[in-house]
Amino acid sequence: MRNTYRNIIIVVAFICSTVSFAQQYPQYTQYMYNTMSLNPGYTGSRGHLSMVGLYRTQWVGLDGAPETQTFGIDSPVGKNVGLGLNIVNDALGPTNELYIDANFSYTIRLDENDKLLSFGLKGGGRFFDADFSKGNYQDPDVSFQGEINRFYPTIGAGVYYHTQKAYIGLSVPNFFAEDHYDNVEEKIGTERMHFYFIGGRVFDLSYNVKFKPAFMVKFVPAAPVIADFSANFMFYDRLTLGAAYRWGDSFSALFGIQITDGLSLGYAYDATTTNLKNYSSGTHEIFLRFEFISNKKKLRSPRFF
Secondary structure, eight states: OHHHHHHHHHHHHHHHHHTTTTOSSOOOSOGGGSGGGTOGGGTTTTSSEEEEEEEEEOSTTSTTOOEEEEEEEEEEETTTEEEEEEEEEEEETTEEEEEEEEEEEEEEEOSSSOOEEEEEEEEEEEEEEEETTSSOOSSOOGGGSSEEEEEEEEEEEEEEEEOSSEEEEEEESOOOOOBSSOTTTTOOOBOOOOEEEEEEEOEESSSSEEEEEEEEEEEOTTSOOEEEEEEEEEETTTEEEEEEEETTTEEEEEEEEEEETTEEEEEEEEEEOSGGGGTOOOEEEEEEEEEEOOSTTOOSSOOOO
C-alpha cells in the first residue's frame, strides 16, 4: 500500500514539474470526435442530435495516472442555434475534477455552398477535490495534508468554420485564471488560459477511400506549445484507420468503425516517447457516438469530423 501511494505522489510530482502548465485540462487523442469539449462553436454543427462518450486511461502501469471519462450531447435548435452539454470527470492520483459546461453556438451561412461560420460560448463550473491525507511522505507539506474541495466557474468561447470537406477553429475553453490553492494552503498550481487551434481537410482519394489530415495546436502562456498531427483514412464510409503524433510525447494508432448509420465506435492507443515508456505500457482511449439521424436528414455518407 505504501508503494502504491508513493507511486501516486511520484506521478503527481512529475506532472506538476513537467506538464502542469501544458495539461491542466484533460488530454484526448481522438479529440476530432469530441470537438465540443475543446470548441463550443462546434455545438450543433453535425446537423442532428448527437451523443458521445469517451473513456481514456493514460500511462497504464503507473498508479495514480490520469483517467478521464467524458460525455457530450449537442443538437441544432432552430435554424442557426446549437445547444449542448459536456460532462468530464478527470482523476489524477489523489485529485479528482468534475467539469460541467453548457454550450451555445450561433451559425452564419457565408454562401450557398455550405460554408458556415459558428460563434460559440460555454459556461459552467469545475468541482475540484483532493485528498492528500493518503500515503506517506518524507517531507510533509501543508499543501499535501487533509482534504481540499473547491468550485471554480468556467466561461469560454470559440469560433468554428467548416464546409462539408474542411474545418478550422480557434477557442479558449476558460478565460478565468485561478490558483488551485490559496496562500494559506501554499498554492502549488495556477490555472492558465488555454488556446486551441484545430483544423482538418477531407480528400476523396477514390469513390470508396477518403483521406483526412488534421492538426490540433494547444498554446498555454509560459509553457511549451503542444501540437498533435493525425492522418486518417476512411474506407467504404465504414472503416477508419489512422495514425497520430503528439510532438515530443507519443505516437498513436487509431481505429474506428461505423456500426450503423447512427452508431460509431473508435479506439486509440498511444505509445509514449518520453522517459515514462520505461514505467508505462501506453495509453488507451475508446469512444462511442450515437446520432439521431432522421430519414429526412439522412446523410449520404459520414462527415468524417
